[in-house]
Amino acid sequence: MDAPFLWVCRNLFGIELSRTYDIERINLFLQQTTTKICVPKVLSKGLIDGRQFVIVEKVKGSPLDFLNKPAEMMKEFGRSIGEIHAREFYECGAPNGSFRYSLRDFPQKLTNAIRNLSSRYYLSNEAVTKMTEYYCSLASKLPVPKSASYIMLDMDPRQFLADEELVRAIVDTEAYVLGPREFELSALECSLDQFGADNFITGYSSVLPFPDLAPVRDVYRFMFYLMEIKGPSVDYDNWSSFPHYFSKLGTIAE
Numbered sequence: 354m355d356a357p358f359l360w361v362c363r364n365l366f367g368i369e370l371s372r373t374y375d376i377e378r379i380n381l382f383l384q385q386t387t388t389k390i391c392v393p394k395v396l397s398k399g400l401i402d403g404r405q406f407v408i409v410e411k412v413k414g415s416p417l418d419f420l421n422k423p424a425e426m427m428k429e430f431g432r433s434i435g436e437i438h439a440r441e442f443y444e445c446g447a448p449n450g451s452f453r454y455s456l457r458d459f460p461q462k463l464t465n466a467i468r469n470l471s472s473r474y475y476l477s478n479e480a481v482t483k484m485t486e487y488y489c490s491l492a493s494k495l496p497v498p499k500s501a502s503y504i505m506l507d508m509d510p511r512q513f514l515a516d517e518e519l520v521r522a523i524v525d526t527e528a529y530v531l532g533p534r535e536f537e538l539s540a541l542e543c544s545l546d547q548f549g550a551d552n553f554i555t556g557y558s559s560v561l562p563f564p565d566l567a568p569v570r571d572v573y574r575f576m577f578y579l580m581e582i583k584g585p586s587v588d589y590d591n592w593s594s595f596p597h598y599f600s601k602l603g604t605i606a607e
Contacts, residue, residue, distance in 0.1 A: 366530035367452020412522035414514025431556025441500035504537035550598035
């Protein structure tokens, strides 16, 4: 059985992580979209025992977290994510176009995904089974996203490299999809401190108005828990208890 994250990649957004060649399309888009973060070039492609592989250029930087980071680093990071999100689409799904659906279908598809994840992976978890219908009800009533953007399903500081001053590179782009930018921002919020969140918003808002996460935050956090974004050891209480850092500045709702 696939891991929950792989199930969501395939069934909610239509991407197959084994289609490694798709990284070239994603990386080219990101290279053309963001100006401050290096996105590795695909140097060559090939098959090994029928499986796709790509070789990408080595990028400079060190692994990081997003805590206690300089103001300018987080402002520039916010600007970069804003640049990516500013390219709007009007369907959700796979960047390569193999699987797309209307934005108006996203709330129901998310509802179905929550119900399927619960029944496939969490039948023995009484807490999840008790919460499932509640969150399905919330998901079905979510506002229809105004647009979709390239978003990283597993948004986490481990996907980036930095030096002492700036986030320098994205190192893992295989799980980029077309989806609501609030989905990615809700995950990112759980990796920040208040200082980083404030500066991220400042940078992001220099490119694009920052969305109000309040209508979607709880549902998305439950979804992240089911997807095991931060690993299976992080339980729902952890996800639900992350502060609402992106609420503290009176963010601009579209």
